Amino acid sequence: MKVKIHVTLKKSVLDPQGEAVKKGLLTLGFAEIDQVRIGKYFEIDLKVMKGQNLREDISKMCEKLLANPVIEDYEIDIPQEGS
Amino acid sequence: MKVKIHVTLKKSVLDPQGEAVKKGLLTLGFAEIDQVRIGKYFEIDLKVMKGQNLREDISKMCEKLLANPVIEDYEIDIPQEGS
Numbered sequence: 001m002k003v004k005i006h007v008t009l010k011k012s013v014l015d016p017q018g019e020a021v022k023k024g025l026l027t028l029g030f031a032e033i034d035q036v037r038i039g040k041y042f043e044i045d046l047k048v049m050k051g052q053n054l055r056e057d058i059s060k061m062c063e064k065l066l067a068n069p070v071i072e073d074y075e076i077d078i079p080q081e082g083s
Numbered sequence: 084m085k086v087k088i089h090v091t092l093k094k095s096v097l098d099p100q101g102e103a104v105k106k107g108l109l110t111l112g113f114a115e116i117d118q119v120r121i122g123k124y125f126e127i128d129l130k131v132m133k134g135q136n137l138r139e140d141i142s143k144m145c146e147k148l149l150a151n152p153v154i155e156d157y158e159i160d161i162p163q164e165g166s
Contacts, residue, residue, distance in 0.1 A: 006124050021125070024148050030140065034128040041089050041124040042104070045117040057113065065107050 001048050003058055004077040007067045008039035042066060054078060084131050086141055087160040090150045091122035125149060137161060 009015050018036040025033050044061075048054055055078060062074040092098050101119040108116050127144075131137055138159060145157040 008124065008126070021148065025144055028144075028147055030129075030144055032130045032132060032135075032140075034130065036128075037126040039124040039126070041091065041122040043091070043120040043122070045119075046113075047115045047117065049115060052115075057115075061108055061111075061113055064111055065104065 003044045005042040006075040007072050013071045086127045088125040089158040090155050093156055096154045
């Protein structure tokens with residue numbers, strides 16, 4: 001199964017990378033840009049065991065490695081759950 | 084309007100970051116991981132001008148700055164288009 005995860009900075013956290021990209025786009029003539037926020041996108045292929053709580057396991061992966069819970073939020077997209 | 088863009092490495096391109104994260108997850112005991120692919124995720128807030136071809140403009144942004152067309156693919160998600 002392929003699980004998709006979005007890790008983004010919390011709204012309250014400044015995004016210097018996003019600001020830099022915004023300036024770059026404005027410089028290239030894309031004048032309509034208001035704001036750019038940049039995050040990480042993970043596609044994880046994994047085997048699902050019988051009775052496994054997949055969402056709980058994926059949350060643990062995010063909390064332990066994929067995201068920094070202090071400054072980042074994460075969103076888990078499990079296909080057949082339609083979340 | 085908020086447009087969402089996913090920039091990912093082409094399937095044929097090796098993903099050393101993804102491999103490193105995979106090893107990390109396996110070390111943490113998440114044995115069911117087969118593969119991890121990592122990409123960039125952009126949320127762009129912008130004003131839409133009357134008659135503007137938004138998808139074309141966003142593609143230009145990707146081609147010029149957000150993605151490296153040689154090794155990366157990009158996917159544009161424009162809300163009301165339901166793409």
